[in-house]
Amino acid sequence: MDNTLALLSILLAVCGVVHAQTERPHILFILADDLGWSDIGYNNPYVITPTLDTLAQDGVIFNQSYALPACTPSRASLMTGYFAYRTGLQHDVLVKNRPTGLPLHFTILPQKLKEQGYSTYMVGKWHLGFCKDEYTPNGRGFDHFYGFYTAAGDYYTHTTGPKNFLDLREDFTPDRDQGGVYSSDLFSEKAANYVANHDTSKPLFMYYSLQSVHGPLQVPEKYLDKYLFVKNLGRRTKLGMITAMDDSVAVLVEAFKEHGLWNNTLLIFQSDNGGPANENNFGNNWPLRGSKKTLWEGGTRVVTFAHGPMLEKTGYVNNEMMHIVDWFPTLVNLTGGESDSDMDGLNLWDTISKGDPSPRTEFVYNIDEEDDIPRQAIRVGDYKLIHGKAGNPSHWVPPPENYCLGEAENGRIFKNYTRLFNLKDDPTERNDLSKAMPKKVEEMLARLEELKEKTYPVLHAPALNKESSPARFGGLWNLLIAILPILGVEVLYGENLLSDTCQ
Ligand SMILES: *[C@@H]1O[C@H](CO)[C@@H](O)[C@H](O)[C@H]1NC(C)=O
Numbered sequence: 001m002d003n004t005l006a007l008l009s010i011l012l013a014v015c016g017v018v019h020a021q022t023e024r025p026h027i028l029f030i031l032a033d034d035l036g037w038s039d040i041g042y043n044n045p046y047v048i049t050p051t052l053d054t055l056a057q058d059g060v061i062f063n064q065s066y067a068l069p070a071c072t073p074s075r076a077s078l079m080t081g082y083f084a085y086r087t088g089l090q091h092d093v094l095v096k097n098r099p100t101g102l103p104l105h106f107t108i109l110p111q112k113l114k115e116q117g118y119s120t121y122m123v124g125k126w127h128l129g130f131c132k133d134e135y136t137p138n139g140r141g142f143d144h145f146y147g148f149y150t151a152a153g154d155y156y157t158h159t160t161g162p163k164n165f166l167d168l169r170e171d172f173t174p175d176r177d178q179g180g181v182y183s184s185d186l187f188s189e190k191a192a193n194y195v196a197n198h199d200t201s202k203p204l205f206m207y208y209s210l211q212s213v214h215g216p217l218q219v220p221e222k223y224l225d226k227y228l229f230v231k232n233l234g235r236r237t238k239l240g241m242i243t244a245m246d247d248s249v250a251v252l253v254e255a256f257k258e259h260g261l262w263n264n265t266l267l268i269f270q271s272d273n274g275g276p277a278n279e280n281n282f283g284n285n286w287p288l289r290g291s292k293k294t295l296w297e298g299g300t301r302v303v304t305f306a307h308g309p310m311l312e313k314t315g316y317v318n319n320e321m322m323h324i325v326d327w328f329p330t331l332v333n334l335t336g337g338e339s340d341s342d343m344d345g346l347n348l349w350d351t352i353s354k355g356d357p358s359p360r361t362e363f364v365y366n367i368d369e370e371d372d373i374p375r376q377a378i379r380v381g382d383y384k385l386i387h388g389k390a391g392n393p394s395h396w397v398p399p400p401e402n403y404c405l406g407e408a409e410n411g412r413i414f415k416n417y418t419r420l421f422n423l424k425d426d427p428t429e430r431n432d433l434s435k436a437m438p439k440k441v442e443e444m445l446a447r448l449e450e451l452k453e454k455t456y457p458v459l460h461a462p463a464l465n466k467e468s469s470p471a472r473f474g475g476l477w478n479l480l481i482a483i484l485p486i487l488g489v490e491v492l493y494g495e496n497l498l499s500d501t502c503q
């Protein structure tokens with residue numbers, strides 16, 4: 001009798017746990033900007049990121065996770081579940097006076113999660129267009145937005161060139177009062193605020209899209225002081241920015257804990273592309289080849305980890321293949337929704353949560369045929385084919401803080417070339433097999449051609465100059481007509497010129 005009761009209570013307890021775990025999780029998706037492979041503590045012991053390292057080590061580190069080589073294409077893929085070449089945003093990044101955005105026929109991730117009953121918040125960088133309100137985060141499924149629309153700006157003034165106009169707002173209202181507040185502090189405070197005010201009867205989705213650690217190189221002095229052993233001031237500053245980012249994540253995680261959300265939160269952290277390993281930016285991707293904006297592994301294989309109580313297997317490094325397009329169907333499925341069957345992304349939940357073999361066996365690095373020499377690469381199994389221009393720099397750059405790793409080595413720059421690598425044997429792309437394996441090359445070229453049929457043409461909206469000048473919009477980077485009355489700015493021209501040019 002006693003035994004039966006004990007058994008019953010154990011069963012009830014177990015069922016209780018199971019019930020709690022099947023409750024839909026809160027999702028905290030943290031996207032770092034331009035964080036390189038060797039720019040996090042768990043890949044480079046000189047980098048001070050205790051919060052991120054602990055989260056990663058208590059969760060799952062993904063060692064073969066890919067993204068596009070630049071901000072806009074990567075964000076387009078994350079938000080749609082389609083490879084960038086199927087979104088029109090495969091070519092470079094959106095410049096701020098280009099009147100276009102992520103095409104509106106896509107139902108994007110926050111819209112999908114909202115359908116599932118989620119409250120949706122975004123803090124930080126958007127960079128998917130803003131020339132009419134349908135293109136902005138608020139127009140695309142985020143209940144609340146605090147952050148900026150363009151690519152980059154000053155970390156303290158929140159302005160961006162060429163004449164330093166403001167790019168910072170809460171929903172549609174410009175925030176002119178944050179001069180002097182460093183962006184990673186500002187954003188964690190605003191995000192923590194959303195968490196504090198969240199109606200806990202609903203699941204929460206937060207897209208925390210950090211400005212860190214994109215250029216310009218700016219950081220509060222106290223972070224520079226942690227890296228006095230680094231001689232190179234540019235690299236020292238970049239490392240300080242990374243540690244400031246780590247603190248920003250710590251503040252946000254604390255808010256999730258304080259408000260009782262943490263025990264049911266799935267945290268995902270990843271970089272949008274590789275680090276810009278150049279003398280202006282000092283990102284680092286060692287030992288990978290190349291840099292941001294290249295199709296080399298250094299531009300596309302990115303720092304990624306997940307953490308949360310719903311992960312069944314944790315505390316290890318997962319070597320399964322995954323791509324940023326996969327988050328869309330994975331998260332949508334996890335929350336009870338369905339994704340288009342035509343979508344490039346795959347539901348990788350069993351790979352992520354249990355370490356099962358990945359259903360992904362191939363992916364498109366990018367297909368961009370805008371220039372004379374196309375930039376395209378695909379992965380099939382262990383092989384990678386680059387056809388055309390991989391992009392520069394094609395160097396192997398050791399992190400400046402660790403001279404033991406050697407000198408930077410130039411990769412030969414081929415302008416128009418077909419290269420084949422076996423990434424399993426040669427993850428740093430040193431050994432071109434294209435001559436030795438012509439059959440494989442032929443096979444992969446044929447696959448590339450096949451995939452190309454699904455291309456969505458690059459969006460061509462000519463950049464506006466005078467018409468889009470923030471001087472006409474209350475000193476804000478903003479092509480929105482709608483905001484003028486809010487700002488109390490008189491509309492000085494008669495016709496709705498910009499809405500018409502916004503494609
Ligand atoms: C998380 O903690 C809260 C309060 O501490 C509790 O009500 C809730 O059931 C817990 N959720 C899970 C999934 O354990």
Ligand SMILES: *[C@@H]1O[C@H](CO)[C@@H](O)[C@H](O)[C@H]1NC(C)=O
Nearest residue numbers: 332333334336337338339347
């Ligand atoms: C989620 O994925 C699982 C496994 O593939 C599938 O059985 C289930 O039907 C999916 N759920 C929805 C709502 O599509």
Ligand SMILES: *[C@@H]1O[C@H](CO)[C@@H](O)[C@H](O)[C@H]1NC(C)=O
Nearest residue numbers: 372373374388415416417418
């Ligand atoms: C690049 O190489 C391909 C195949 O080798 C060739 O067809 C094409 O014309 C070349 N393009 C340029 C701009 O040289």
Ligand SMILES: *[C@@H]1O[C@H](CO)[C@@H](O)[C@H](O)[C@H]1NC(C)=O
Nearest residue numbers: 063064317318319423427428
């Ligand atoms: C991560 O991948 C590299 C290959 O690029 C491999 O050498 C390394 O062993 C992997 N790390 C772990 C811990 O599996």
